[in-house]
Amino acid sequence: MIGGAWITEKKLMVLNEDAGSVELRQESLEVDTSSAINKYIIFEGHSVFSEIQLSSGNDIQSHSHAYRSLLRAAIQEFEDQDEDDKKIVALYELVWSFCEVLFVEHLPGGCVLPYLLELMRWHFPQPMDMLSEVLTAEEPSEHPDFWRCIVSLLLQGHIKESIAMLRVTPDGDELVGLLEQMPLLENFSGHSLSEFKISWSMWQDRCKQLYETANFVMDQSTEILEILCGQLDTFTKYKDLSQTWYHLMTSYLLYTNPTVSVMSLHHAATEMTSVFRDHLTPLDEVLLSAMEFDAHRVLTLCISLFQNSWWLAAHLADVLHHAKQLDGTELAAGCSIREYVLLNYASDLIFSEEFWSLGVDYFIECKQMGKGYLQLAIPRIPLESERKATRVYSACQKHGLMDLAGSVCKVMAAKARQAGSPGLSLIWSLQAKDLASVTAISEEILDSYIETGGFANLEFLDQLGSNKLLSNRLLFLGKYREFHNLVKAGELRGAADLLVSLVESKMGPPRFQITLLLDSLPLINGGPTGEIVMSSRQTYVLMKALEDMQIKKLLKEGDSQKVETIRLALVTNLASSLLEEPW
Numbered sequence: 001m002i003g004g005a006w007i008t009e010k011k012l013m014v015l016n017e018d019a020g021s022v023e024l025r026q027e028s029l030e031v032d033t034s035s036a037i038n039k040y041i042i043f044e045g046h047s048v049f050s051e052i053q054l055s056s057g058n059d060i061q062s063h064s065h066a067y068r069s070l071l072r073a074a075i076q077e078f079e080d081q082d083e084d085d086k087k088i089v090a091l092y093e094l095v096w097s098f099c100e101v102l103f104v105e106h107l108p109g110g111c112v113l114p115y116l117l118e119l120m121r122w123h124f125p126q127p128m129d130m131l132s133e134v135l136t137a138e139e140p141s142e143h144p145d146f147w148r149c150i151v152s153l154l155l156q157g158h159i160k161e162s163i164a165m166l167r168v169t170p171d172g173d174e175l176v177g178l179l180e181q182m183p184l185l186e187n188f189s190g191h192s193l194s195e196f197k198i199s200w201s202m203w204q205d206r207c208k209q210l211y212e213t214a215n216f217v218m219d220q221s222t223e224i225l226e227i228l229c230g231q232l233d234t235f236t237k238y239k240d241l242s243q244t245w246y247h248l249m250t251s252y253l254l255y256t257n258p259t260v261s262v263m264s265l266h267h268a269a270t271e272m273t274s275v276f277r278d279h280l281t282p283l284d285e286v287l288l289s290a291m292e293f294d295a296h297r298v299l300t301l302c303i304s305l306f307q308n309s310w311w312l313a314a315h316l317a318d319v320l321h322h323a324k325q326l327d328g329t330e331l332a333a334g335c336s337i338r339e340y341v342l343l344n345y346a347s348d349l350i351f352s353e354e355f356w357s358l359g360v361d362y363f364i365e366c367k368q369m370g371k372g373y374l375q376l377a378i379p380r381i382p383l384e385s386e387r388k389a390t391r392v393y394s395a396c397q398k399h400g401l402m403d404l405a406g407s408v409c410k411v412m413a414a415k416a417r418q419a420g421s422p423g424l425s426l427i428w429s430l431q432a433k434d435l436a437s438v439t440a441i442s443e444e445i446l447d448s449y450i451e452t453g454g455f456a457n458l459e460f461l462d463q464l465g466s467n468k469l470l471s472n473r474l475l476f477l478g479k480y481r482e483f484h485n486l487v488k489a490g491e492l493r494g495a496a497d498l499l500v501s502l503v504e505s506k507m508g509p510p511r512f513q514i515t516l517l518l519d520s521l522p523l524i525n526g527g528p529t530g531e532i533v534m535s536s537r538q539t540y541v542l543m544k545a546l547e548d549m550q551i552k553k554l555l556k557e558g559d560s561q562k563v564e565t566i567r568l569a570l571v572t573n574l575a576s577s578l579l580e581e582p583w
Contacts, residue, residue, distance in 0.1 A: 035085045037078040038309075039354070041092075044070040045315055046358045053365055057322030064104045064319050068096050072122070091305075092312045094123055095286055098246075099298060099316060102262055102290050103325045109193045110261040114185055116250040117157050124247055127152035131161060141168050147220040152241045154227055155251035159184070171221035174214065178207055178228060185258060197259060204229070230256035236275055245272040245280075246287060266291040295325045299337055314345035314362070339366045343373055350377045353384075360395045371401070378404045383411060386424075393431065406432045413437055422448070426474070435471055442473035446480075446512055476507040480516075487522070492533045496523045500538040503545045510554050513545055517566045524573035536577040543570050 048066045055063075071093040075086055101107070101115045121128075130149045137143040146165070153162045163179050166172040183199040207228045216222050226234040235242075235252050242248035249272040253260050260268065269291050273280060282305045289297040299320075302313040317338040320326050326338060333340050342362050349359030363370040363377070378396065383389040389412045396405035409432030416425035422441050429437035479502055486495035502508065503516050520542055523533050534542075546566055549555050555563060 060322045170217040245276040310345035313341040438471040439473045496534045539574045
């Protein structure tokens, strides 16, 4: 069972009483979502998340690609945004891409290297930037970064660009010849992996043979050949161009084991992290855990790494869940890790003016505890406007939270009543099916009519239809407005019939009978046209009502003049109607 209480405006104390134990967990709900780039990924991420739930997790690979695409689009679209925000989104994309390759992607032949190369080129564009700078020089080969540029291009597998640069060097012919013959996986479509491995092995032998016999003019040419031969010391020498162990690992694998599988990555990663052992960060722990295929640890570390945002952990957990990479193990909190991070992310969103409706959707997808959280959260959502209240009400109805929907209506009805808008209050009370409030508000409107002699802004009554049946007072109010509309339209006989039925039914408040009788005055004695519109029987009904009011002492002290006026008019109308009616 889940229960809880709000201990401050935005902190929830959750009580979990499953398995006979009670756990108290305080959730901080404050998150900075003000930047444009964060708003973008929140809205777009919700769209992809919703599609996944609608498709029951089918084609999860395409949905994972959609998440990665929106992160890249955010980085490109919001170039002028705060650098810190962009860096965080870039880290999201890096973690996501690694996890996608390791947990979700269907790798042709199990080869992971092409995906890692694409990832490194996206996150480390410096080689191509350096190339542009070198080529703009008057003599590119004289540029101080000329050789470093060639090395950086080779480390990312930019073979064509490297060949173009090497052609102008003294030892270029032999190196260019090797690179032009270098087997690349993307050029081996239609061939088996075994064929590629044979071709690769033969090429490596040629590289090593040249290394043993070459007599290069320039030392840099020797270093280029050492890279092609896969000599680790040379890769380590240029680790500053790689910047990170995973970039260096990808570069090293390109020239030593281009068909490496995901299962072998962790061994390669361990070797490269030793080169950067003094520079490892919490992000590196996330990536290494992914290479160990420890999805739970990846998510746990993401929670720790991005303390102020649950976006990455929530959406990554959902994708890993649908990719069947998470087991159903429950945390101490009493739910799966997927549900745990979704609950926390939804809690971040639910009190935001912009994102609260998204928070509802995430809560609903938490099958164990989501509705329990919602029952605690929705009453705390500020209802600043009619529009927002209507959306909250609709969300509650959509997800079957009828009690909460009724609560929203009651809150808005009370607000409208306090603001002096009885009509609006009545509409909200009707939606809540709150009979007591509907009756009380209807009587307030009738009392206002007694005092002012008129209605204000009651056009909505014409649209209520069967809702009028909820309360006798509301039905009476609707019929009474209909009576006035008939009088205004000149349909006096219909108005007389309706007025007498209202008096006879006694649906209205007893104190209102005198008002109904006063309303009969324009209709009796022939009305404005001189035509008798009220029969003798109808006149008897009104006379009986007047007598009952006197007997029951429902009249006020100041009503004596009104009573005499009504009595005289009714007697006169009775005589006239009897003369008109056949015997």
